[in-house]
Amino acid sequence: MSSHRVAWDETGEIIRFILKAVDGTELRTSDVTEFERALLDLLPRLRRFARALALDAADADDLCQIALERALKAEAQWEKGSRLDSWMYRIMRNCWIDEVRARKRRSETFVAEEEGLAVGEADDRRIEARVELGHVDRAMAALPPEQREVIALILVEGLAYREAAELLDLPMGTITSRLVRGRQALLEMLGEAA
Amino acid sequence: MTEDQIIAYVDGELGPIEALRFERAMEADAALAAAVGRHRALRDRVASHFAPIAAEPVPARLAAMVDPSSNVVAFPARPRRWFDAGGRYAAIAATLVAGLVLGQVLPRGPAAPIGERNGAIMAQGGLAAALDRDLAAAPENGAYRIGVSFVSRDRRYCRTFSGNAGAGLGCHGPEGWALVRFVAGSGSEEQGAYRQAGSASADVLEAAQAMMAGDPLDADAERRARDSGWRLR
Incomplete structure (x- = not known):
């Protein structure tokens, strides 16, 4: 029993009572910071966002891990009181873009004749091989990254257009045009009975 | 358009x-x-x-990046590490945590049923009053129901109780009722979400049995004990 850190004050306090009473053991209460606690609460949503970007479950959790590493290192840059979710979405999105670019470079290196292949198509091809992926995943995979991230933020995470625009540092018009194109593409792929 | x-x-x-x-x-x-x-x-x-x-439950490897012991939060329904980590009090704590994480947080402050005095957890407020006054044979319509009363091997009067806030076992001493066991959120049958902690009463009874010297008090003995102010002669 090396450490008994508990994330919740209330819970920790009561457990401390219990342990004292039962065994005379003193429980070390949480030294989890407010930042970490907020991050823990946010994890389920971050995983969902990661999945909507990366689509493959294992890739998505890897993406989460990379984004968390970056966020924990950059904790000092988070302004207390500002929205942690927007901050984390932005970090995750940047991590994903880095990964997309790295993957694109790799595919260019190894498959020179496929030069000009869009990243979205490359992703699609890779994911197409995994039959267990649902139609929505395949349709999302076929979207270029700049459309996929807008769809993920607005349709999956429920952000307002303005929030998405701020997060991506883009004008509203760019957000809406990507959203329109992304949606049209999804409708085409998923059929009338979307 | x-x-x-x-x-x-x-x-x-x-x-x-x-x-x-x-x-x-x-x-x-x-x-x-x-x-x-x-x-x-x-x-x-x-x-x-x-x-x-x-x-979905957050994978442990992710939650652990933020807090190494965070599975209490990340796996609300399965506080596994607590069980693995050590013996019986981990199990108690886990049951307690399960109850709390499912949405119940015990009120704190003077109105709370339990509080800390001199390093011991004590019953207070309505719970202390119920332990002082109520008889199992004549249940009051209060927030707590008294279960079994008995004399412990270390010569104290002890009583089990249950209520919406939880089930537990308290023993009387000069300071009042010290709680030996408390499992949150198990008292009320209609609280379906907390049902999984329903073994709480069984857990409390088991603890009572282990502490008991002889048999539980019958109705007469319970009343006499109360009238004596829960002091053993």
């Missing part, structure tokens, strides 16, 4: 007046209504496709 306006309407991005105008137009234009239907269905399909991921 443009495609931009259709999706802005579906996404709730139109102002109230624009939205009203849009709805008017939709009433007169079946094709527009159909386009709205398609976009709405698309949004729903994409959202509901990814929604279950946010309901």
